Amino acid sequence: MIRRPDRNPGARQGRTTYDRDSLVEVAVAVFNERGYDGTGMEELARRLGISKSSIYHHVSGKEELLDLAVSRALDALFAVLDEPCGAHANATARLEHTVRRSVETLAAELPYVTLLLRVHGNSEAEQRALERRREFDHRVAELVRQAAAEGGVRGDIEPGLTSRLLFGTVNSLIEWYRPDGGLSVAALGDALTSMVFDGLRVQRP
Amino acid sequence: MIRRPDRNPGARQGRTTYDRDSLVEVAVAVFNERGYDGTGMEELARRLGISKSSIYHHVSGKEELLDLAVSRALDALFAVLDEPCGAHANATARLEHTVRRSVETLAAELPYVTLLLRVHGNSEAEQRALERRREFDHRVAELVRQAAAEGGVRGDIEPGLTSRLLFGTVNSLIEWYRPDGGLSVAALGDALTSMVFDGLRVQRP
DNA sequence: TTGCTGCCCGACCGAACATTCGGTTAGCGT
DNA sequence: ACGCTAACCGAATGTTCGGTCGGGCAGCAA
Numbered sequence: 001m002i003r004r005p006d007r008n009p010g011a012r013q014g015r016t017t018y019d020r021d022s023l024v025e026v027a028v029a030v031f032n033e034r035g036y037d038g039t040g041m042e043e044l045a046r047r048l049g050i051s052k053s054s055i056y057h058h059v060s061g062k063e064e065l066l067d068l069a070v071s072r073a074l075d076a077l078f079a080v081l082d083e084p085c086g087a088h089a090n091a092t093a094r095l096e097h098t099v100r101r102s103v104e105t106l107a108a109e110l111p112y113v114t115l116l117l118r119v120h121g122n123s124e125a126e127q128r129a130l131e132r133r134r135e136f137d138h139r140v141a142e143l144v145r146q147a148a149a150e151g152g153v154r155g156d157i158e159p160g161l162t163s164r165l166l167f168g169t170v171n172s173l174i175e176w177y178r179p180d181g182g183l184s185v186a187a188l189g190d191a192l193t194s195m196v197f198d199g200l201r202v203q204r205p
Numbered sequence: 206m207i208r209r210p211d212r213n214p215g216a217r218q219g220r221t222t223y224d225r226d227s228l229v230e231v232a233v234a235v236f237n238e239r240g241y242d243g244t245g246m247e248e249l250a251r252r253l254g255i256s257k258s259s260i261y262h263h264v265s266g267k268e269e270l271l272d273l274a275v276s277r278a279l280d281a282l283f284a285v286l287d288e289p290c291g292a293h294a295n296a297t298a299r300l301e302h303t304v305r306r307s308v309e310t311l312a313a314e315l316p317y318v319t320l321l322l323r324v325h326g327n328s329e330a331e332q333r334a335l336e337r338r339r340e341f342d343h344r345v346a347e348l349v350r351q352a353a354a355e356g357g358v359r360g361d362i363e364p365g366l367t368s369r370l371l372f373g374t375v376n377s378l379i380e381w382y383r384p385d386g387g388l389s390v391a392a393l394g395d396a397l398t399s400m401v402f403d404g405l406r407v408q409r410p
Numbered sequence: 411t412t413g414c415t416g417c418c419c420g421a422c423c424g425a426a427c428a429t430t431c432g433g434t435t436a437g438c439g440t
Numbered sequence: 441a442c443g444c445t446a447a448c449c450g451a452a453t454g455t456t457c458g459g460t461c462g463g464g465c466a467g468c469a470a
Contacts, residue, residue, distance in 0.1 A: 017416085
């Protein structure tokens with residue numbers, strides 16, 4: 001429940017107000033707890049500490065809340081793909097970089113990415129989100145294909161299958177990872193990257 | 206739209222009826238498309254080809270449909286844990302067996318497991334399902350702990366983390382795998398097991 | 411003081427929700 | 441031919457949904 005402080009410099013129990021971002025932040029938390037469809041505007045208002053109608057002062061409706069949230073997640077994920085990572089890096093290094101940075105982004109934007117990955121496509125906003133997700137997947141699959149072609153990752157598993165398993169593992173983090181727990185993002189990235197690239201079996205000397 | 210054939214052995218175009226199982230089968234398909242909370246009983250009735258009120262002849266309500274579905278998934282998953290797999294098998298072999306059989310079960314009961322993994326806990330039935338899921342996770346984590354202790358899998362990744370990454374990968378299959386596609390369950394199990402145990406990097410000789 | 415703007419509220423609306431009810435139909439055993 | 445029952449239906453139940461409306465109140469500029 002993040003709010004801006006009361007504008008009134010006089011002390012006493014301040015009145016608090018929301019801006020769009022802080023409102024979306026709370027909304028996303030509730031959506032992730034009860035599901036988007038399972039959350040009513042009344043429940044949302046209760047958790048925000050304001051009335052239902054006040055929500056409509058900040059956003060046009062429930063669907064815009066969803067749109068703002070998933071767009072934020074998608075923007076962050078696509079930014080990873082567009083990151084430069086060394087001028088003469090091969091595809092395999094770029095893939096490893098993408099996996100690690102995706103884990104970091106997922107952790108940094110955890111509630112927003114969580115909501116994104118649970119979208120069903122019941123409304124226009126949701127279908128647009130699904131479209132962008134597919135675009136992201138295609139670009140990752142292309143990267144895996146290149147890495148396999150240059151011999152950096154195994155070729156006996158079909159590249160399309162590899163990328164699905166790979167990002168299935170990354171995306172599954174939303175089901176349990178909490179940044180405020182004992183596990184740092186760096187350690188998580190190390191463990192995941194190490195498992196998918198080197199395997200769980202005891203390493204040969 | 207699966208129905209039982211007309212009970213009348215006579216030729217004429219039979220009347221068709223649902224039993225609980227075939228009704229749940231259709232319901233689960235719709236729930237997975239639109240989400241449980243996003244699906245109305247009217248939409249459900251339309252897809253079943255019967256009226257809304259007729260649904261209540263077979264089940265007590267929407268929640269029982271969910272309960273029947275997720276219970277089926279959970280029963281199948283727990284059955285894997287209870288499978289005997291060789292009298293003198295070590296924990297590592299048992300873990301690999303569990304992973305592979307879980308993939309097979311997930312594929313065999315795909316719609317039911319999909320619904321299970323998307324449960325939020327908004328109702329009593331859902332909370333019971335979440336409880337049983339946690340129990341399943343605990344038993345898998347214990348297996349990983351044993352495998353690490355006997356030196357079968359790497360000890361430099363914490364066993365609790367390993368089991369989460371491992372079954373995160375398995376569970377993420379529901380997001381894209383379709384048994385009627387080109388990829389057989391056996392090939393999928395091979396690829397997944399190979400990735401998580403041996404890694405994606407090109408194998409050393 | 412007045413008027414303006416940003417933020418908020420209670421009361422309310424039509425639509426959609428899950429569920430119920432009284433009654434109808436189809437097909438089996440007799 | 442008859443009666444029984446599983447399976448079904450249309451219409452209506454009360455409830456909850458997302459969203460609207462007119463107005464209240466605080467802070468600020470004039």
